[in-house]
Amino acid sequence: MKEIEYLDISGDVGLRLRAGSLEELFEAAAEGMASLITDTSALGESEQKEVVIPAGRGDDVLIAWLNELVFLFDAYGFIGRDFRVTFHKGELRASVSGGTFNPAVNERNLLIKAATYHNLCLKKINSHWEATVVFDI
Amino acid sequence: MTIQGLKRIDSNRVEVPMGYKKGMRTKGVIYVDATLEAELDKDSVDQVANVASLPGIVGPSLAMPDIHRGYGFTIGGVAAFDVTEGIISPGGVGYDINCGVRLLRSSLRKGDIAAKISDLVNALYRDIPSGVGSKGQLRLSAQDHRKVLLKGARWAVEQGFGDREDLDHTESLGCIEGADPALISSKAYERGKAQLGTLGSGNHFTEIQHVDEIYDDEAARSLGLFKGQVTVMIHTGSRGFGHQVCTDFLEVMQRAVIKYSIELPDRELACAPFDSPESRDYMAAMKSAANYAWANRQMIMHWVKESFMRVLNAGPAAIGMSLVYDVAHNMAKVEEHIVNGTKRKLVVHRKGATRAFAPGHPELPPAYQHTGQPVIIPGDMGRASFVLLGTARGMEESFGSTCHGAGRALSRHQAMKQAKGRAIWREMEDRGIIVRATGRSTLAEEMPEAYKDISTVVNVVHAAGLSKKVARLRPLGVIKG
Numbered sequence: 001m002k003e004i005e006y007l008d009i010s011g012d013v014g015l016r017l018r019a020g021s022l023e024e025l026f027e028a029a030a031e032g033m034a035s036l037i038t039d040t041s042a043l044g045e046s047e048q049k050e051v052v053i054p055a056g057r058g059d060d061v062l063i064a065w066l067n068e069l070v071f072l073f074d075a076y077g078f079i080g081r082d083f084r085v086t087f088h089k090g091e092l093r094a095s096v097s098g099g100t101f102n103p104a105v106n107e108r109n110l111l112i113k114a115a116t117y118h119n120l121c122l123k124k125i126n127s128h129w130e131a132t133v134v135f136d137i
Numbered sequence: 138m139t140i141q142g143l144k145r146i147d148s149n150r151v152e153v154p155m156g157y158k159k160g161m162r163t164k165g166v167i168y169v170d171a172t173l174e175a176e177l178d179k180d181s182v183d184q185v186a187n188v189a190s191l192p193g194i195v196g197p198s199l200a201m202p203d204i205h206r207g208y209g210f211t212i213g214g215v216a217a218f219d220v221t222e223g224i225i226s227p228g229g230v231g232y233d234i235n236c237g238v239r240l241l242r243s244s245l246r247k248g249d250i251a252a253k254i255s256d257l258v259n260a261l262y263r264d265i266p267s268g269v270g271s272k273g274q275l276r277l278s279a280q281d282h283r284k285v286l287l288k289g290a291r292w293a294v295e296q297g298f299g300d301r302e303d304l305d306h307t308e309s310l311g312c313i314e315g316a317d318p319a320l321i322s323s324k325a326y327e328r329g330k331a332q333l334g335t336l337g338s339g340n341h342f343t344e345i346q347h348v349d350e351i352y353d354d355e356a357a358r359s360l361g362l363f364k365g366q367v368t369v370m371i372h373t374g375s376r377g378f379g380h381q382v383c384t385d386f387l388e389v390m391q392r393a394v395i396k397y398s399i400e401l402p403d404r405e406l407a408c409a410p411f412d413s414p415e416s417r418d419y420m421a422a423m424k425s426a427a428n429y430a431w432a433n434r435q436m437i438m439h440w441v442k443e444s445f446m447r448v449l450n451a452g453p454a455a456i457g458m459s460l461v462y463d464v465a466h467n468m469a470k471v472e473e474h475i476v477n478g479t480k481r482k483l484v485v486h487r488k489g490a491t492r493a494f495a496p497g498h499p500e501l502p503p504a505y506q507h508t509g510q511p512v513i514i515p516g517d518m519g520r521a522s523f524v525l526l527g528t529a530r531g532m533e534e535s536f537g538s539t540c541h542g543a544g545r546a547l548s549r550h551q552a553m554k555q556a557k558g559r560a561i562w563r564e565m566e567d568r569g570i571i572v573r574a575t576g577r578s579t580l581a582e583e584m585p586e587a588y589k590d591i592s593t594v595v596n597v598v599h600a601a602g603l604s605k606k607v608a609r610l611r612p613l614g615v616i617k618g
Contacts, residue, residue: 008550010178010206037269060391067384074377075327077270101270108269108576111338111618113232113380117387117404118208134208136232136380137339137549 043099055090066115158186193223203544209405212489226408229486235430236374244457258614267336268575289428293435317421329378338618379426462511466541493527516591530602543588556581
């Protein structure tokens, strides 16, 4: 189970996420954010990146994870399409496959400056995980 | 929508009383008339109250009439903190550090370029990289990158992008002292190295305009403005470099909040005592990003001039383009203000608010000592923008601050819904405005109805005495990211 809902916020945009596991929730957050930037299915040749985020509070790790992906896009044009997240003693290890954004070819949607702590929420409800993240755009 | 608990002070001000929210140390004041009060949303009022709960706040937590919900601080927020007992918060500056606006005047009249607007817009669109994923014409070496952070617009002028006189007409002379490149993360350097000289996306733009109304003849003359004159406005900031600096220091401040036992109503308000190593590091990094932004706008201005000269086949003297002023509207600065009759050193946060110093202020350049600081207020791409001047009343009441723009009225989704089935570019063309944008949905998200009416916003700060109207500018051609 993985659900991504787009939130409408006056100047900005957010995601409400629901997933069966914490790993899936982090994958959903990354997929949701990437889809705000461009149509990831139209990206070119596949590249692979490994991402590691040190252990910390769950919601802090979520923000650090998304901001690492913002960095990879903004600095190198790399945007993920498929995300495989695992946790080892709280440390996030992710394998991200995606491609390099080409502004002349790929759809140019939102420029995400950062994932913010504003109204940030990450919690386990019964058997599933939920999160809300707001992006500055 | 009527928000319970607000008290109207007069026709341009409402109070957020101390009891509006638990933990408030001072009241809030929002500058709105009845029309704009009806458009207030509760979240943004709550944010004004949240800022009022931060340690060491001096005077009220203020919000300008272009208020709308931000993250942590509201957009349009102004808050001053004591330098010994107060805090600094990266959320009170925003991710786009030194996002700001510069206005160029020219010796051209509207009629001189009437047949060339499309060509000019196309030239600007080609010459100024804009939009998601765009890279600049430069790749900064590590050495040059550090020089940009230390010198700001001065670095750009030294490289041939503009003239020495431009610096005199830029807030803080285009370079705020105290930047420290050693405090910048490798990620910020990576994000910044290919983005200098780029416009960005969202609400950033370069706009060709004409002066269509003068409210104060003498002031307009002092600013070199006249009716029918062609002007160009540039709105952008510190790009990915500044975004990364903010991201980096929000993490630092999350730890500082625990270290210094600061209670916060919203984690995005993370802060540290101003007199702390965390704050000193943030200030030095923020100043580095501010200088990057001034270099960015300086370079874009240079390309604007080049585009005009090429399209009009004219030299610099014939187009007569020069800088009126460049203002920051996302910044924290240490300033001296009189509070209850006593001079105090304060760290003034302006997030989506513009500095507006009164005549005679020592930080103003000689050209504007007698007029007060020019304030450049961009509106939406279909209606108008304004030039105002700082006032003594603004110094007394709002720490020399005023509004920064129109402020959003519709969310991006609402705007896209309203634009469905409409050709916004054609609607704009019917109004005599040529627009070009790179983003798939930029024009829909940025259509005029997505914003509050800039005239209403500006009329409030004028009537409240925070700044005074000098001229109205109408758009002729716009490029957006």
